Amino acid sequence: MKRVRSIKTGTAETSGGGTQSxxxxxxxxxxxxxxxxxxxxxxxxxxxxGLAKPTARRVLGALVRAGLLDQxxxxxxxxxxxxxxxxxMLAARRxxxxxxxxxxxxxxxxxxxxxxxxxxxxxxxxxxxxxxEGPFPIRSHVLQAGDRHPLGIGAGxxxxxxxxxxxxxxxxxxxxxxxxxxxxxxxxAGLLQSAVxxxxxxxxxxxxxxxxxxxxxxxxAVRDPQGRPVYAISLAAIEDRLDEVRRRELIPMLKxxxxxxxxxxxxxPA
Amino acid sequence: MKRVRSIKTGTAETSGGGTQSxxxxxxxxxxxxxxxxxxxxxxxxxxxxGLAKPTARRVLGALVRAGLLDQxxxxxxxxxxxxxxxxxMLAARRxxxxxxxxxxxxxxxxxxxxxxxxxxxxxxxxxxxxxxEGPFPIRSHVLQAGDRHPLGIGAGxxxxxxxxxxxxxxxxxxxxxxxxxxxxxxxxAGLLQSAVxxxxxxxxxxxxxxxxxxxxxxxxAVRDPQGRPVYAISLAAIEDRLDEVRRRELIPMLKxxxxxxxxxxxxxPA
DNA sequence: GTTTATGGTCCATTATATGGACCACTCCTC
DNA sequence: GAGGAGTGGTCCATATAATGGACCATAAAC
Numbered sequence: 001m002k003r004v005r006s007i008k009t010g011t012a013e014t015s016g017g018g019t020q021s022x023x024x025x026x027x028x029x030x031x032x033x034x035x036x037x038x039x040x041x042x043x044x045x046x047x048x049x050g051l052a053k054p055t056a057r058r059v060l061g062a063l064v065r066a067g068l069l070d071q072x073x074x075x076x077x078x079x080x081x082x083x084x085x086x087x088x089m090l091a092a093r094r095x096x097x098x099x100x101x102x103x104x105x106x107x108x109x110x111x112x113x114x115x116x117x118x119x120x121x122x123x124x125x126x127x128x129x130x131x132x133e134g135p136f137p138i139r140s141h142v143l144q145a146g147d148r149h150p151l152g153i154g155a156g157x158x159x160x161x162x163x164x165x166x167x168x169x170x171x172x173x174x175x176x177x178x179x180x181x182x183x184x185x186x187x188x189a190g191l192l193q194s195a196v197x198x199x200x201x202x203x204x205x206x207x208x209x210x211x212x213x214x215x216x217x218x219x220x221a222v223r224d225p226q227g228r229p230v231y232a233i234s235l236a237a238i239e240d241r242l243d244e245v246r247r248r249e250l251i252p253m254l255k256x257x258x259x260x261x262x263x264x265x266x267x268x269p270a
Numbered sequence: 271m272k273r274v275r276s277i278k279t280g281t282a283e284t285s286g287g288g289t290q291s292x293x294x295x296x297x298x299x300x301x302x303x304x305x306x307x308x309x310x311x312x313x314x315x316x317x318x319x320g321l322a323k324p325t326a327r328r329v330l331g332a333l334v335r336a337g338l339l340d341q342x343x344x345x346x347x348x349x350x351x352x353x354x355x356x357x358x359m360l361a362a363r364r365x366x367x368x369x370x371x372x373x374x375x376x377x378x379x380x381x382x383x384x385x386x387x388x389x390x391x392x393x394x395x396x397x398x399x400x401x402x403e404g405p406f407p408i409r410s411h412v413l414q415a416g417d418r419h420p421l422g423i424g425a426g427x428x429x430x431x432x433x434x435x436x437x438x439x440x441x442x443x444x445x446x447x448x449x450x451x452x453x454x455x456x457x458x459a460g461l462l463q464s465a466v467x468x469x470x471x472x473x474x475x476x477x478x479x480x481x482x483x484x485x486x487x488x489x490x491a492v493r494d495p496q497g498r499p500v501y502a503i504s505l506a507a508i509e510d511r512l513d514e515v516r517r518r519e520l521i522p523m524l525k526x527x528x529x530x531x532x533x534x535x536x537x538x539p540a
Numbered sequence: 541g542t543t544t545a546t547g548g549t550c551c552a553t554t555a556t557a558t559g560g561a562c563c564a565c566t567c568c569t570c
Numbered sequence: 571g572a573g574g575a576g577t578g579g580t581c582c583a584t585a586t587a588a589t590g591g592a593c594c595a596t597a598a599a600c
Contacts, residue, residue: 019328020557021292021588022295022333022336023332023335025295026333030353030356033356041547052590052591053590054588055589057547058289058589061289062289063296065293066293076546079364082392086303086358087350087357088359088361089399090303090350090358090399091352091358095352095355120355122356130359145360290587291587291588312578324559325558329557542599543599544599544600545596546597548593549592550591550592552589553589553590554588555587556586558585558587560581561580563579563581564580565577566577569573
């Protein structure tokens with residue numbers, strides 16, 4: 001009995017065997033989720049997923065019938081459906097920061113004026129769950145709810161990466177190297193390594209406009225009761241608003257909110 | 271070949287064709303969601319879904335790889351995964367009562383002492399999304415988050431049913447008759463009809479212990495901006511605490527919270 | 541009236557999921 | 571400690587169910 005349990009690397013195509021339509025379905029589901037604001041169009045989903053059109057439509061149809069997706073009668077666009085919402089609310093019992101975390105983001109964005117984010121770690125990536133805009137008029141829209149980036153890319157993501165043990169940092173960077181090379185020209189494996197070191201020294205993560213020039217971010221990790229980083233709280237603003245002086249003001253606020261969440265996670269053990 | 275389709279899912283049997291594994295996957299997903307508190311065991315999922323064991327395991331495996339489910343290394347039980355949570359948070363932008371609604375439930379349960387529920391309509395069924403317990407020491411555990419009942423079964427569910435136009439009431443009762451006969455001995459199509467009439471007259475729904483003797487409930491519907499009932503807010507308590515006198519106190523409070531939600535739904539059009 | 545987008549559908553082909561039978565392990569009981 | 575009964579997990583020959591190239595429909599643009 002050899003059966004090597006492949007702890008799959010970044011691109012998760014090596015199926016355990018015998019269920020490709022489910023993989024395709026989940027892929028499409030997440031794709032639609034990412035585009036949910038305005039809805040996802042069939043053609044776009046076809047190209048972004050690489051599936052044949054009839055296949056994509058068949059799968060989408062099944063998801064609509066199952067209630068995980070809705071299709072707008074008029075525009076024919078796909079949106080997340082009621083069942084997805086129900087599922088998420090049930091899952092929130094286990095992952096459940098939700099309501100409380102968003103309160104914290106609102107506090108942060110109101111007192112700082114900038115935009116606050118809650119992200120959740122998902123294997124070797126990070127997914128932006130919520131974006132709460134502050135009153136300051138110049139707002140970066142680089143990070144949106146639903147966006148998914150490799151660990152280390154962006155402030156919150158870097159905070160989580162740096163909070164992992166060394167071997168996992170290694171593994172994450174190695175697994176994502178190809179994607180980073182292709183999609184994040186300002187980044188590199190070496191840069192991530194030194195960014196992790198610096199983040200650990202500083203006690204917070206800084207993204208000096210590496211995703212989009214001029215759009216800076218700071219972030220801290222939120223650890224579960226076992227000490228593993230699962231969420232990140234971060235703030236984004238233009239470079240001028242994140243100089244060293246102001247960062248010294250903001251970081252304690254971020255850390256305070258992160259601690260609140262950590263306490264909530266301890267209290268709600270499922 | 272006569273494939274005997276287990277009627278488990280209630281209404282979703284007329285597949286458009288060519289995607290049965292997705293239907294199975296979603297079925298299992300919801301099944302796990304319902305049992306998420308303690309996790310779902312393979313054997314139970316096999317019997318409740320009617321699938322063959324290898325099939326169930328293959329599908330569950332695919333869902334785990336996709337991140338929609340987690341499997342506990344030690345107990346081997348299945349739980350909802352991070353990806354389900356992410357999906358739900360993204361869907362919350364469209365269905366988004368979430369945080370705010372739970373505030374309302376907390377207010378209700380604290381001031382009344384009883385247990386408050388938020389349920390969402392899902393086609394011809396209702397799904398309990400959240401249960402907020404009040405301080406009163408005798409608590410009914412008849413309705414749990416994740417539970418799914420036909421429209422009309424239970425107070426919140428009846429409130430939603432009664433808020434639908436007549437033809438849809440007809441359709442819902444007709445579609446659910448078989449399930450009701452089988453699983454809800456205290457109910458019948460005729461009883462539902464008169465319950466709807468009474469609910470409309472009274473302005474609220476009453477469940478006088480029909481699901482479980484002694485466990486009463488009252489509920490009101492929450493309508494979306496188009497006037498269609500989508501959510502229900504309800505309270506559960508023992509019979510003594512829901513007599514006519516106390517109901518006259520409680521109903522206005524329920525209605526006030528329902529209105530708040532309706533306003534929130536109007537403000538967040540998406 | 542053609543062009544070029546879109547969404548949607550058909551159906552012969554075969555790659556795909558299927559499930560009966562079986563194994564491995566653990567915890568009982570006697 | 572042999573048998574039993576409960577788990578979770580796996581094989582693999584079979585035929586079922588998903589596949590996708592080609593095609594149709596509709597709407598707007600030119």
